[in-house]
Amino acid sequence: MTEQKKTQDTLRRNEYELRTLIDSTPDIIIRIGKDMRYVFVNPAYERITGIPKEQFMGKTNAELGMAREISTRWDEEIRKAFEAGRESGIEFDFPGLFGKRFFWGRIIPEYDKTGTVESALVIARDITERKRAEEQIRYISFHDKITGLYNRAYFEEELRRLDTERSLPICIIMGDVNNLKLVNDAFGHNEGDKLLIALSGVLNVCCRKEDIIARWGGDEFSVILPGTDMETAQAICARIKRVSGTSKGMLVKPSIALGVAVKSKADKNLFRVIREAEERMYDNKLAESASNREMVIDSLIEEVSDRTNDMKMHIARCSDILPIFGKVLKLSDAQIHDIKLLIRLHDIGKVSVPSGILHKSGRLTFEEWEIIKRHSETSYRIAMTFSETARVAEEILSHAERWDGGGYPRGLKEKQIPYIVRVFSVIDVYDVITNVRPYGRALSYDEAVQEMRHNAGKQFDPEIVDAFIACGAGKPGKNKQ
Numbered sequence: 364m365t366e367q368k369k370t371q372d373t374l375r376r377n378e379y380e381l382r383t384l385i386d387s388t389p390d391i392i393i394r395i396g397k398d399m400r401y402v403f404v405n406p407a408y409e410r411i412t413g414i415p416k417e418q419f420m421g422k423t424n425a426e427l428g429m430a431r432e433i434s435t436r437w438d439e440e441i442r443k444a445f446e447a448g449r450e451s452g453i454e455f456d457f458p459g460l461f462g463k464r465f466f467w468g469r470i471i472p473e474y475d476k477t478g479t480v481e482s483a484l485v486i487a488r489d490i491t492e493r494k495r496a497e498e499q500i501r502y503i504s505f506h507d508k509i510t511g512l513y514n515r516a517y518f519e520e521e522l523r524r525l526d527t528e529r530s531l532p533i534c535i536i537m538g539d540v541n542n543l544k545l546v547n548d549a550f551g552h553n554e555g556d557k558l559l560i561a562l563s564g565v566l567n568v569c570c571r572k573e574d575i576i577a578r579w580g581g582d583e584f585s586v587i588l589p590g591t592d593m594e595t596a597q598a599i600c601a602r603i604k605r606v607s608g609t610s611k612g613m614l615v616k617p618s619i620a621l622g623v624a625v626k627s628k629a630d631k632n633l634f635r636v637i638r639e640a641e642e643r644m645y646d647n648k649l650a651e652s653a654s655n656r657e658m659v660i661d662s663l664i665e666e667v668s669d670r671t672n673d674m675k676m677h678i679a680r681c682s683d684i685l686p687i688f689g690k691v692l693k694l695s696d697a698q699i700h701d702i703k704l705l706i707r708l709h710d711i712g713k714v715s716v717p718s719g720i721l722h723k724s725g726r727l728t729f730e731e732w733e734i735i736k737r738h739s740e741t742s743y744r745i746a747m748t749f750s751e752t753a754r755v756a757e758e759i760l761s762h763a764e765r766w767d768g769g770g771y772p773r774g775l776k777e778k779q780i781p782y783i784v785r786v787f788s789v790i791d792v793y794d795v796i797t798n799v800r801p802y803g804r805a806l807s808y809d810e811a812v813q814e815m816r817h818n819a820g821k822q823f824d825p826e827i828v829d830a831f832i833a834c835g836a837g838k839p840g841k842n843k844q
Contacts, residue, residue: 386406392486394485470483471483510578532590532626534625549712603621604619618658682706688831739772
């Protein structure tokens with residue numbers, strides 16, 4: 364074999380290896396001529412775009428349908444290679460067979476024998492997955508995980524961007540979710556998350572496209588309203604309150620305290636506007652606290668009544684018995700008041716008990732009974748949420764205790780059980796057994812008296828049972844006297 368043939372074989376082998384590399388690489392390799400038209404395209408471009416490589420030949424990017432902005436930028440970078448003989452890089456996207464793909468391209472000038480740039484070689488790598496990961500990271504860094512709204516970091520960034528005269532007047536709404544702690548404590552954080560999601564939906568419905576809505580903190584939301592006067596902002600607040608009140612499907616209806624403030628002059632600090640909105644929000648929350656408490660308690664009682672068919676009537680009947688019995692026992696006004704709260708709130712925790720268990724006519728399983736027993740703790744946590752009801756929270760927790768220590772949840776006995784609970788227990792059980800229940804018929808007055816006597820010293824304080832029977836407080840027609 365001559366030396367010349369060896370050289371030719373080596374060149375052919377090198378050319379074959381280079382061609383194999385160019386054809387098999389996942390990277391796009393392109394050669395562009397001085398007229399900005401494609402001279403060479405490797406198979407990777409065809410695999411990615413689905414366009415036969417022959418259709419690229421002799422075409423410009425614009426003729427191939429590349430977006431005008433990208434085509435212009437691409438051509439500018441290619442011209443630099445021809446004019447300055449300088450390498451550069453470009454990020455671009457192109458429609459692929461399976462959606463838009465992103466690429467990073469390295470542009471390399473190619474020289475002829477005279478040292479003149481005759482073409483530009485582009486080697487482009489698919490960076491779609493990296494771009495998507497970056498977008499995901501950016502989304503996470505600026506969005507709240509639970510609600511999908513913007514987070515505080517993004518909100519504050521937008522505040523700075525919008526803090527211009529062109530955006531004036533600009534209003535800020537601050538909102539504090541009512542009852543989130545109650546829902547988290549009584550029903551678990553999953554229910555609390557549902558409440559946050561429901562309110563974020565209300566805000567999205569009630570605010571405008573140009574408004575910036577964010578979750579400001581644990582139970583707070585914030586809204587930037589650019590180009591908005593106070594009257595319009597207050598109308599949006601009213602809409603939020605109205606729509607949140609009509610929400611359905613929640614154990615506790617979504618409710619939010621709102622405050623709004625405006626920046627109408629350029630020299631006012633926008634973060635001061637936030638503080639003003641927060642102050643008004645807290646003022647409104649305090650002013651609405653009593654009505655909010657009653658709304659929550661009423662809605663929970665309504666929910667339990669819908670499940671048991673009797674809770675509201677049970678409350679009414681026990682409340683009718685209390686004045687007569689309280690007078691016999693010489694209860695103070697404060698004790699009467701607290702027993703009324705106990706009557707109203709003791710079973711409110713049954714809102715977390717499935718209807719199938721509450722309505723079951725047969726014997727409860729061990730697991731079902733354990734679920735029923737937890738309602739005392741749920742009622743306790745609900746009562747602890749409000750200062751006005753927290754005073755009887757311990758009594759609510761103890762309402763299912765028994766004189767003999769066989770009750771729950773703490774197994775208190777005799778005078779370890781608060782006095783007003785012992786009074787309440789007699790009234791409560793008497794009313795339960797004299798009315799129809801899923802698991803038994805209604806007893807007559809005489810049958811009920813016999814049952815109460817039988818359980819004196821077991822379930823009930825015997826002295827209180829004796830007083831109840833002696834005064835006839837539960838006797839039909841007695842409480843009407």
